[in-house]
Amino acid sequence: MPFVLNFLRSARTGLLVAAGLAAAGIALRPLEAPAWEEVRSRQPALRLESIKDALGQGVTVGLLGGFRAIVADFFWIRTNYVWEKYDLPATQTSIKLVTAIDPRPTYFWLNGSRMIAYDMPNWRIDKAGGYDKVPDTVEKRFDQEQSEVAIRYLNEGFGFHPEQPLIRLEIANIYLNRLKDTVSAARDYAIAAEHPDAPYYAARIYAELLRKMERNADAYAYLRTLYAKLPADNPQAMKSVVLERIRELEAELNVAPADRFRE
């Protein structure tokens, strides 16, 4: 009988504690709900189905439990390790795993794409016998294939960083430096330059590419508009360089003195 009484007393205490906790949860919900909504909106959904096979159960629980950033950091360090070993499949898989775990840092997208587009073609050439033995057509094919993978990867990044100018610039750089595709590069530099957070050099490179494509009149009009928008007190804006290029274009286009750009 005392056992039953003790049990009933414990059960009553337990039920009252649970009821108290539930009541606290309900009472604090108006405080929690807006905060949780804000926290949640900053955390992109975890695509567990694409990464759970690559991670152990412990790591998956860690990810769900709030150690997402540090797990991504560890996998980024692992990416650097396999990158130093020139292990192409492992590096490519690891790069994608890192951004699947935590797509928020643009650093992962930018540096991952650089490994894919700039380093991996060289690894493939080395593996195929080196620059002396591999024909130009094959080298170009490797460049093309790796650049396409990198651009596809960066485009995925826009899903988490819509119109991020640095990602757009990275795509433009790949078109320009790896694929030698001036038209596509110019298009992406122009889009990046439109963004308020874009670095100043994006617009300058776009104007230079217009000149390279022999569209001097367009470059001249673009630089005139650009000059008016540049701040005088920021050395990164390189206002004097832009003016210099305007003058060069005026000479090339034979602009009449009366029509020349005035500061």
Add this chain to the structure above:
Amino acid sequence: MSALSVPFSFNRLALIASNTFLEAVRQKLFNFLLLLAVGLVASAQFFRDFNFGSSELKFIADFGFGALIFFGSALTITATAQLFFSEIENRTALTLLAKPIWRAEFVFGKFLGVFSVIGVFCALTIGLMMALLWHREGQLMAANPEAFEAGRIMRYGDLFIVGVLQWLKFGVLSAIVLLIASFSNTNLYTVVTGFFALVICHLQYLARDSWSNVDSLVLRSVVRLLSFVFPNFQLFNLSDEIGQGAGLDPMLAGRVALYALGYITVIGGLAVYSFRNREI
């Protein structure tokens, strides 16, 4: 003379708290975990081998908060359980509670003692991390000024606030462990259940996300109830974006702090209620 014959005393509560604090600081566990956390934060210095550039700061911040959260949680659960049961196992609780002392004074005194110890732990870990970040950021600014055109990119005020919020989260966890200890018979049971509670509180948002998709009405109600019973620890997870240029919304930080304080008060009160019904 029973406890209720004397008024509630903050002096007695402070005495129990200061005694608990001293006892905790003397424990090897505190020193060991503090050393581990400090070691992990300091080891972030090795990131410079990877040449991460300005992103190295994000890595240092992530590792610092990782160490704080991991070792802080372990310290909170073990120290709370250990300090509570040491009083019972050494029979000092019997002597203490035979005197006119409220059980609320005992429970909240224990809580404040542990909360102060965790506060010291958080302050040391965050302080070291901030010093490391400041030093390294200065070096990176000198080496690569164009990456720091607008000045320092780390928001040290936000780091401090996130540190305080983590401390409050550990306060909620400590209150939960005290609640478990108030009815548990052994230290081991309390520690293990405390860790389960920690995992559940971190993952309860998953249950909350999925309750509306559950077909069974009974199961749906249970899942929904669970989402109310356990505090949502993911709410305190505000450190991820600090190293990425994003600022912390003060309103959000204030809400989370109030949420933690609300839970500490309620769970602490429930621990007192449960402890009052316990035979010692």
